[in-house]
Amino acid sequence: MNADTRDESPAIEVEGLVNRFGDFLVHDGLDLTVRRGEIIGVVGGSGTGKSVLMRSIIGLQTPEAGRIRVLGRNLCGEDAETDLVVRERWGVLFQGGALFSTLTVGENVEVPLKQFYPDLDPAFRAEIARYKVMLTGLPESAVQKYPNELSGGMKKRAGLARALALDPELLFLDEPTAGLDPIGAAKFDRLTRELQETLGLTVFLITHDLDTLYEICDRVAVIADRRIIAVGTIPELIATGHPWIEEYFNGPRGRSAHATHLAGESAA
Template sequence: MTGHIHSPDEPPVIVIEGLANRFGSFVVHEDLDLTVRRGEILGVVGGSGSGKSVLMRSIIGLQRPAAGRIDVLGRTITGVDLDSGIGVRRRWGVLFQGGALFSTLTVGENVEVALRKYYPDLSPELRAEIARYKVLLTGLPESAVAKYPSELSGGMKKRAGLARALALDPELLFLDEPTAGLDPIGAANFDRLTRDLKETLGLTVFLITHDLDTLYEICDRVAVIAEKRIIAVGTIPELIATGHPWIEEYFNGPRGRAAHAAHMRGEK
């Protein structure tokens, strides 16, 4: 359904019901519910160690939940071997925190990996062309395509990681702290890139972040993880209206207020 304008009554992209995750006796999630609508950018926030990354890893099948059910793109992925070809993996892309680029391949070759795996019938030239324009689509210069990850700066690595996540024209994009470690200008540019790509390609974005500016600027809704579950989902004014003390402190702390003020200035 790439490139379509989405209406709110389309079926949701991710549905999580009663998710539980435990490491030994340490409980990360208990009875966690979350729904991600098609075409939205959902920001996920929570304190350090609250299980944001574990939640993402559960959704993309890297972490086997102790209980609960996760449906992604209309398929149930809990209790299913994702290697057995239910074909949902090629419909999502993942950007890991550090980029997680394959260090022995150039940026372009990194993007090519998934194309090579899933579409071996593409001609090598077309495959390389696709890989190349994907890299350029993320705003990297042409000179970066044939470079190795170790030759790139942190911000460029994130863009290269994003290009790899976009390799298969996914419907769903997972971003794990995309702006962490970037300077404010780089972070703002990356936010803009995320929003532009989402609008152009019709993506749904699941975005883990600590960056209040990102939340204000590009997220349609925000989900808050605390006390082992999602305590609230909604727009930022809706969240603040819940009056939960942690949310209150998060958005009305000095940083939260500064981000809000910046956002209001931007609106004008």
Template sequence: MSPGASGETVICVRGLKNSFGEQIVHDGLDLDVKRGEIFGVVGGSGTGKSVLMRSIIGLQVPDEGEITVFGENTVNLDENEAVNIRKRWGVLFQGGALFSTLTVAENTQVPLREFYPGLDQALLDEIAAYKVVMTGLPADAGPKFPAELSGGMRKRAGLARALALDPELLFLDEPTAGLDPIGAAAFDELIASLQQTMGLTVFLITHDLDTLYAICDRVAVLADQKVIAVGTIDELLALDHPWIQEYFRGPRGRAATATLEHKQHAEQAAKRATEHTGAED
């Protein structure tokens, strides 16, 4: 099934309002995320991308509006209801947000200990080891502390923790920020692969145009305290909103387009070569 093909809405936001004192961040924001898609969220500084994510996962109580995840209203849930729904998602915060005094393996075990306190230590170690390797870290990364890892490895360790409970829904906040282009591309490929193998729905905040072009099925644009547009990259490019045009058609946007086109042409050439070789055999 292709991403979003089921038509099922996993995240639904209606009439969201968030403010901090006199500053209004969101006012009447609406948003829908479909099951199985990688959904990108972009916007200028101060448009409230992270605040939106924090509202959805219950870390920010909105002033107004309704948020449903998996059909459940997540605003003002009681503790038991909150626990049940939080088991179904994982979150990678900016920078990984690892506990500095815990090893990578111990960080990965945190959600397991929180939601399933009776698990045997041997099983916890086994699950953590599997998640570490799943995210592309070497097996010997488990006993290391965050300070012993590179920035890219810390991101992957944070991702291992986010995937500890085999979630259906994955939240990523600027996952490639601070990574070099090669590391960022590798992380994008990892997310795309995990989305396919685990059947994830991914809510992805990013300013990385390469990420948007490479793996996002749809993208939402935040501006003027709302979501002003949602669609594929091609659909957004057809809009005449000045910020969207400047963002996607500026120098960085043109570079991302050229990179994607080059990759597509290379893949097509490799496919034709394979087919030609097969025909000769």
């Protein structure tokens, strides 16, 4: 365990974030703190800037203004550090998996290993990749398969294996259950929770999936009006009385997800 891991500072701190595309202001003074070791769900209407927020945090989008600290390092703002070693400490599962179609699953998982550890023995690198693939519940045979030979759920797992390649402390998941059937989605939720617990991960999870929010998120952050308007447990969010939050969680789908969650709790 290194010094930064023992550091008790939040996993992610975003302050005063501003993002704009032309005249379109996406974020205007957005603040968010993610605690170490939590699964935080990020929700909001379509186009409210959830993915742009994630892209800002992982350095794929340069904000117009604001400060971003990840695992105690300043990534953005006047005092930004240029040493980007922190990038090794997170893994990202993009929407759709974003796998390289011409590489096998194993080779896809090897990509970050090659990038960050170019001198690693190829056989050892392949062995790490195989282990990561199996960690996500895929059969060993999946290592040699190409993305177009996999189902949607398997592709997500393969993308997750690649996100775990560097033993990250922080995992970013952008709509991981989108496009999965309800059983596949529930399995993926359980996998996320198991990995978070066993590997001690902090998880930043963008989702529209109410079941995911109820089943595995410790807290939920809501984006509306270009900011995070509330962060908390689902009961805490509902208690804010904000009309969008009220409609989101107390609408038919929200009530159904809550009922499923309660049924699962009483069966356990």
